[in-house]
Amino acid sequence: xxxxxxxxxxxxxxxxxxxxxxxxxxxxxxxxxxxxxxxxxxxxxxxxxxxxxxxxxxxxxxxxxxxxxxxxxxxxxxxxxxxxxxxxxxxxxxxxxxxxxxxxxxxxxxxxxxxxxxxxxxxxxxxxxxxxxxxxxxxxxxxxxxxxxxxxxxxxxxxxxxxxxxxxxxxxxxxxxxxxxxxxxxxxxxxxxxxxxxxxxxxxxxxxxxxxxxxxxxxxxxxxxxxxxxxxxxxxxxxxxxxxxxxxxxxxxxxxxxxxxxxxxxxxxxxxxxxxxxxxxxxxxxxxxxxxxxxxxxxxxxxxxxxxxxxxxxxxxxxxxxxxxxxxxxxxxxxxxxxxxxxxxxxxxxxxxxxxxxxxxxxxxxxxxxxxxxxxxxxxxxxxxxxxxxxxxxxxxxxxxxxxxxxxxxxxxxxxxxxxxxxxxxxxxxxxx
Amino acid sequence: xxxxxxxxxxxxxxxxxxxxxxxxxxxxxxxxxxxxxxxxxxxxxxxxxxxxxxxxxxxxxxxxxxxxxxxxxxxxxxxxxxxxxxxxxxxxxxxxxxxxxxxxxxxxxxxxxxxxxxxxxxxxxxxxxxxxxxxxxxxxxxxxxxxxxxxxxxxxxxxxxxxxxxxxxxxxxxxxxxxxxxxxxxxxxxxxxxxxxxxxxxxxxxxxxxxxxxxxxxxxxxxxxxxxxxxxxxxxxxxxxxxxx
Numbered sequence: 001x002x003x004x005x006x007x008x009x010x011x012x013x014x015x016x017x018x019x020x021x022x023x024x025x026x027x028x029x030x031x032x033x034x035x036x037x038x039x040x041x042x043x044x045x046x047x048x049x050x051x052x053x054x055x056x057x058x059x060x061x062x063x064x065x066x067x068x069x070x071x072x073x074x075x076x077x078x079x080x081x082x083x084x085x086x087x088x089x090x091x092x093x094x095x096x097x098x099x100x101x102x103x104x105x106x107x108x109x110x111x112x113x114x115x116x117x118x119x120x121x122x123x124x125x126x127x128x129x130x131x132x133x134x135x136x137x138x139x140x141x142x143x144x145x146x147x148x149x150x151x152x153x154x155x156x157x158x159x160x161x162x163x164x165x166x167x168x169x170x171x172x173x174x175x176x177x178x179x180x181x182x183x184x185x186x187x188x189x190x191x192x193x194x195x196x197x198x199x200x201x202x203x204x205x206x207x208x209x210x211x212x213x214x215x216x217x218x219x220x221x222x223x224x225x226x227x228x229x230x231x232x233x234x235x236x237x238x239x240x241x242x243x244x245x246x247x248x249x250x251x252x253x254x255x256x257x258x259x260x261x262x263x264x265x266x267x268x269x270x271x272x273x274x275x276x277x278x279x280x281x282x283x284x285x286x287x288x289x290x291x292x293x294x295x296x297x298x299x300x301x302x303x304x305x306x307x308x309x310x311x312x313x314x315x316x317x318x319x320x321x322x323x324x325x326x327x328x329x330x331x332x333x334x335x336x337x338x339x340x341x342x343x344x345x346x347x348x349x350x351x352x353x354x355x356x357x358x359x360x361x362x363x364x365x366x367x368x369x370x371x372x373x374x375x376x377x378x379x380x381x382x383x384x385x386x387x388x389x390x391x392x393x394x395x396x397x398x399x400x401x402x403x404x405x406x407x408x409x410x411x412x413x414x415x416x417x418x419x420x421x422x423x424x425x426x427x428x429x430x431x432x433x
Numbered sequence: 434x435x436x437x438x439x440x441x442x443x444x445x446x447x448x449x450x451x452x453x454x455x456x457x458x459x460x461x462x463x464x465x466x467x468x469x470x471x472x473x474x475x476x477x478x479x480x481x482x483x484x485x486x487x488x489x490x491x492x493x494x495x496x497x498x499x500x501x502x503x504x505x506x507x508x509x510x511x512x513x514x515x516x517x518x519x520x521x522x523x524x525x526x527x528x529x530x531x532x533x534x535x536x537x538x539x540x541x542x543x544x545x546x547x548x549x550x551x552x553x554x555x556x557x558x559x560x561x562x563x564x565x566x567x568x569x570x571x572x573x574x575x576x577x578x579x580x581x582x583x584x585x586x587x588x589x590x591x592x593x594x595x596x597x598x599x600x601x602x603x604x605x606x607x608x609x610x611x612x613x614x615x616x617x618x619x620x621x622x623x624x625x626x627x628x629x630x631x632x633x634x635x636x637x638x639x640x641x642x643x644x645x646x647x648x649x650x651x652x653x654x655x656x657x658x659x660x661x662x663x664x665x666x667x668x669x670x671x672x673x674x675x676x677x678x
Contacts, residue, residue: 002620002623002624003624004623004624023620023623025444025445025446025449025619025620026444026468026471027470027471027474028468028470028471062446065474065475065477065478066477066478066481066482067474067477067478067481068477068481069481079474090481090482
């Protein structure tokens with residue numbers, strides 16, 4: 001097995017470290033690789049969850065095959081390196097869709113399990129791990145098929161467990177029936193925060209998401225566009241190839257005035273009376289995937305994303321956060337608000353019933369301090385910060401946000417006693433103790 | 434007409450990408466290689482991506498006894514038969530210098546093994562009068578260069594073989610395409626120092642299939658390598674023999 005010494009970074013590109021990386025193309029080497037280091041996928045997490053500075057990593061992206069599909073139950077057995085977007089593309093025309101899909105189709109199944117990702121339909125179907133029937137785990141050379149019935153603790157330590165219980169090699173996913181490979185999407189302008197929350201609460205659509213103009217202040221705070229969708233069938237014209245950002249943009253490309261202009265224009269793209277459009281599924285679920293390497297628009301310094309969830313009674317704490325963000329003057333081009341239900345698949349899973357807010361910040365001076373303030377506000381509101389996006393959380397905040405941390409630690413200590421699966425993230429947050 | 438592709442060296446990255454390309458277009462596949470477990474996974478993947486039939490069979494370029502069963506199986510398949518050859522091995526030149534016996538294996542893997550197989554397959558294709566053969570060579574075969582001239586020579590041999598085969602089979606309506614990949618991002622190049630701008634296997638596979646559909650004879654993948662290798666080939670030998678490129 002050849003090891004390649006490369007610099008590894010997440011999607012935010014604000015944190016980097018070097019590691020030796022193996023990229024097996026066959027399953028046979030996995031058993032002997034299994035003690036060498038954590039497994040990684042397409043590196044779409046924003047922070048340092050896929051990094052192991054000075055250590056070794058196993059890149060699973062070439063182990064991406066579809067193995068078995070039962071067209072009556074919708075159960076799909078697949079190698080962990082397969083990408084969610086590919087599954088949607090292949091199976092939607094056959095009437096099946098992964099029940100939960102995150103914001104990018106490039107995420108791998110292994111990553112989706114390890115972060116227990118959620119989508120725009122969390123309030124109706126729950127999290128990714130809740131639709132996984134089995135996980136094939138490789139630890140210290142031994143392979144084990146883990147299911148929620150036979151090994152409930154190991155299963156719940158693996159779902160959302162950031163790869164700490166071993167290499168996720170394969171999984172059985174429970175796909176959901178879909179009418180077709182299109183989405184009927186209704187978009188409407190939302191005037192302010194209260195309207196946003198109310199519309200999200202009242203929505204009966206299977207999929208819903210609110211885009212918020214994080215530069216709007218005063219009585220326009222929280223204005224944005226609400227999208228509600230459901231699957232459908234039909235024909236749409238083929239789209240051309242997407243674009244690619246070929247170089248790191250200069251640091252002023254996403255400066256505050258530019259972002260403010262962009263936000264204002266983006267708000268206006270939906271007519272005042274709203275509209276319903278028909279889009280290919282991937283355009284609705286993975287809107288930014290068409291712009292390859294869009295993270296380079298943030299330049300060499302990269303960017304941070306802050307994502308938290310708070311219980312429903314504290315939803316207005318999120319408005320306070322938006323006010324804080326608008327005051328800090330660090331304009332964010334992308335802020336997203338979603339409802340969440342109680343569904344979660346693992347001990348360290350992010351979701352809780354309530355509302356989740358996700359905000360991008362260019363990595364400018366002041367961004368880290370602002371996010372620290374937001375993290376504190378989240379903790380005070382009884383909420384949580386999402387590890388898949390985080391690069392800045394202070395370790396002492398974790399236990400309060402994740403009450404099952406001790407139980408998770410115990411299970412992981414059994415699975416990986418020597419801590420060989422640790423990543424820069426688990427060490428930074430002292431997740432393993 | 435239903436097309437079936439016989440793929441030699443099916444577990445390599447370019448081959449896997451190629452299998453997915455043809456499966457998505459509804460072709461059946463016969464996947465041949467040494468790692469049966471991996472081949473079976475690939476066969477399942479091909480089927481779920483659209484290949485009506487997908488079967489795994491053992492093939493080792495150094496074991497001619499594995500060739501016959503594949504030919505026999507192919508004989509029983511209806512419709513258009515096509516073949517794509519992805520086998521080859523590239524031991525580090527330093528290892529070969531230390532143990533010259535490695536030359537035999539390199540030449541067998543990259544040239545004489547696949548050539549022998551294609552020679553056995555040729556009459557079947559001629560009898561049917563349709564189908565295409567894609568032989569994957571390498572830019573390394575365009576000139577023997579100091580860093581990898583043994584591998585280069587084996588691919589050069591394969592290129593000449595494919596050229597003759599193109600002539601022979603063309604007379605029966607069967608098309609032969611020679612593909613010369615430059616640097617592709619695969620296990621063969623992973624970890625090698627100084628690799629820049631390696632092309633994706635998916636892009637290489639798509640380019641190959643497109644070239645085959647258009648009945649091109651010799652293509653470089655990515656295309657820019659045609660210019661690069663033309664320059665390399667034009668350097669006069671008195672100068673080239675002093676270069677370390």
